[in-house]
Amino acid sequence: MQRAGGLPGALPILIAASVMLTVAMGIRQSLGIFMPPLTAELAISVADFAFAIAIQNLTWGLCQPFAGWLVAIWGFRPVLVTGAVLYVAGIALLAKAGGMTTIMLGAGLLVGVAMAFASASMALSVAARVVSPAQRSTALGIVTAAGSVGALIAAPIGQVLSVDHGWRAGVLGFLILALAMIPSAWIAGRVDRRPAPPVTPGGSDRLTARDALVAAARNAPFVVMTLSYFVCGMQLVFLTTHLPSYLLLCGQDPLLSATALGTIGGFNVLGSLFFGWAGGRWSKPVLLGGIYICRSATIAWYFLLPPTPETTVLFAAIMGFLWLGVAPLVAGAVAEMFGLRWLAMLQGVTFLSHQFGSFLGAFGGGWVFDTLGSYDLALQLGVGLGLFAGVVQILSTLIRRPPAIQPA
Template sequence: MISFGPRSAMGLFMTPISGTNGWGRDVFGLAIALQNLVWGIGQPFAGAVADRFGPMRVLMAGGLLYAVGLALMASSSTPLTMDLTAGVLIGLGLSGSSFNLVLGAFGKLLPTSWRPVALGAGTAAGSFGQFLFAPLGISLINSFGWQGALLIFASLMLLIVPLSVALATRRTASADGSAVTYVPPSQSIKQALREAFAERSYVLLVLGFFTCGFQLAFITTHLPPYLADKGISASIGAWTIAMIGLANIVGSLSAGWLSGRRSKRLLLVWNYFARGLLITAFILLPTTPATSIAFGVLIGILWLSTVPPTSGLVALMFGTGYMTMLYGFAFFSHQVGAFFGVWLGGVLYETTGSYDLVWWFAAALGYASALINLPIKEQPVARLAGSAA
């Protein structure tokens, strides 16, 4: 909940930071695009370390980097320093402290029967962070300025360090039923990667996740200024982002519950297709406070509802031994999409004076990912299928 909050509120800082420094939206957009890309690049490595040695130390290091990045971002006055703080440092912090690490730990801590619901609950916690931090962010900016808001956010990130102690050990079934310390997977990292990328279904899953990142990052960063251009107040923009987070609590929990009872592949297909339809409708309808809030609620239901079936498919295909790392590679594709969503939003806005092209591209990607996920096979790899037999 804590780690997901500030990064989901970054769009609220675009206008005040750009205005203070005399930048176009492409400058701030590039920094947040870099943040998403660095987050994606670092995620598989953070996941590999967590899979081998447990998630606690990784979460602690990530939380500290996150806090430092936010604190230094408050004093960044040039595009380069903004890229290094908001982009690189916060991106590295997110790779070590985001919900991806928590979901991987849940996959190991909890029995198979509880895993889908737990993945949904972990995702919903991130959404609740978005709901809390969006109105909190606009309130802090109004009360203390954007620098003060960032410093308060930085102090809150330090709470990740003590909270991560809860994931210090892995509870496995021992002979006497007691808890034992973390047990690393039997495969090597190289063997796990070779097995995963030889699976066509995993590659399709990774490719389809690109769309999720593109849509989420573009909307999170550029929706508040887009609404401001349409004459909608900043408070409505903040509440639209908050409603996305609130609605996604329902969406994530529902997706987690359904992932244990329905086809995970079809859940992804319908999610991406519905996103395409919803974005198309939002483009074509008049932009008003009512349609903005309604869009926030509806897109929020679909927002992170891709995460439980995606992470669940990774666990189903390959087991939980390297779940955090392999989901990290899927998430890297997600973050490459996020990079292009944020970056193209800023560049095309400065070039054309409008976000229209990016909105249409986001809708088209939704339809494309629905098709990409159709051929996925929901079954364990030969190694696990053979063991089960």
């Protein structure tokens, strides 16, 4: 039997999980580039498209704890492969969209369920399972960084195809990319053959799913981290959904949106690697709080000035560095608090909060724009809540953690 955490056997699994995450996140983060031409052709409003993306994020969040529970019951492979197939089906339906119903079903519901079954939380849970505790934070950062490469690939492909051949051609390009998720999910599912991780002393490994959820609800730092994650989702999905529209309103070249999203993806790699490394050395809650504060300050700076290509690329670079660095920190913190058995489920609980914020960022931003004619109020709320969440997250390090409850 191979020792848990052995790198040779873990490497193919880590690579496959990274590819799966790269494709899923890259396509999902780049859907906003289709909003201007899609809404014009199908005669729907910005708020309508934003609502579909909001439903995607809400569905993702609602299904994530359930997907984590299924992993503990069935194993990773059935869940990951199901998610990959649903992702392909959702993008295919979007390519044939003739109105709001098919957009909602494809880009909204199907992609939302697929993201819960085969994206960030699952890929990070796979990575945490196959490496040793000493390597865990760095491995989580590497997998997250690999997932960040997706925007570098997807955004330019989608934008060029959309400009040259129409938005449906861009979505078809995404469909071809999405097919790579299916074999990647199958290979990542080999994690089920790995030796079971050792039981974490005092963790939730011996608990039932219900008792693990009760233990998490009584853990104040976990609750603070979960609530702060709400603001994280609100800020990021607001930008991926509405930044292309904002730049178009300001008279910028449509290709600048793809450049900005690609820059976010590139610096995302550096940020994920850095925060994965840093999370193994310093307090994860403090690092999370610092990310939220720096993000909010950067958003305030950029949107107070008229956008130019130079400031937009600089803004995208800073935000990219701070983008997905939260993922290895949250996953690592949950593993430290509760062990590995229920990691996917409890990480799903934190992500549910993140996705409620994502729903508000996508739909709320569109609603504010359609109602007031500008994004000003949405930006003010995003910056204010981000600063508050960052400060509270740092202060949570002063809270003494209660011990996990034991099974009856």
